[in-house]
Amino acid sequence: MAIIRHLSVREHIWRVLAVVGITMMLRADAKADHPAEGFASLIPAAGVKRILDDGDHMILIDLRPVSEYHKKRLPRALSIPSSELEKRIREIPKFGRVVLYCACDQQEIADKAILLRNQGYRNITVMIEGYPGWIGLGYPVEESRP
Numbered sequence: 001m002a003i004i005r006h007l008s009v010r011e012h013i014w015r016v017l018a019v020v021g022i023t024m025m026l027r028a029d030a031k032a033d034h035p036a037e038g039f040a041s042l043i044p045a046a047g048v049k050r051i052l053d054d055g056d057h058m059i060l061i062d063l064r065p066v067s068e069y070h071k072k073r074l075p076r077a078l079s080i081p082s083s084e085l086e087k088r089i090r091e092i093p094k095f096g097r098v099v100l101y102c103a104c105d106q107q108e109i110a111d112k113a114i115l116l117r118n119q120g121y122r123n124i125t126v127m128i129e130g131y132p133g134w135i136g137l138g139y140p141v142e143e144s145r146p
Contacts, residue, residue: 040100040110040113040116040117040124040125040126041124041125041126042125042126042128043099043125043126043127043128044127044128044129045127045128045129045133045134045137045139046137048060048074048099048101048127048134049137049139051097052074052075052076057096057097058096058097058098058099059078059092059093059096059097059098059099060074060075060076060077060078060099060101061077061078061080061092061098061099061100061101062074062077062078062079062080062101062102062131063080063081063082063085063100063101063102063104063109063112064079064081064082064102064103064104064131065081065083066079066081068103069081070144071143071144072135072141072142072143072144073131073141073142074101074131074134074139074141074142075140075141075142076142077101077142078091080092082102082104082108082112085112085115085116086115089115089116089119092116092121093123094120094121094122094123095123096123097123097125098121098123098124098125099125099126099127100112100113100124100125100126100127101126101127101130101131101134102130102131103130103131103132104130109126109130110126113126
């Protein structure tokens with residue numbers, strides 16, 4: 001039999017404040033003056049990891065060169081190199097959550113988000129830290145077998 005412990009008002013307030021504080025920090029990180037802001041949603045790597053961990057559906061698009069993608073990539077990511085995006089744009093669905101990432105500068109990925117928005121995409125999200133940030137946080141990657 002489970003024992004249910006009721007929280008005191010003080011404990012409840014502290015927990016609510018903690019959740020609100022964490023949410024505000026994540027949103028502040030996500031709005032860190034990224035050039036893609038206004039053209040695509042922004043998400044921190046921690047948010048992408050949480051979605052993957054929860055098993056929620058999302059399409060990850062790796063914009064790095066194919067050779068880099070084949071070495072290591074985010075779990076379940078698809079490869080559409082930045083240089084091929086315009087000719088392969090139809091491979092990206094206009095529904096569901098689509099997250100772009102690369103190992104490029106912020107302006108380059110912002111340009112790709114703008115390109116997609118100009119083609120009618122309203123479901124594009126950019127992972128702020130990109131691939132280097134994902135690796136720097138020690139998050140899991142898929143590796144191709146030799």
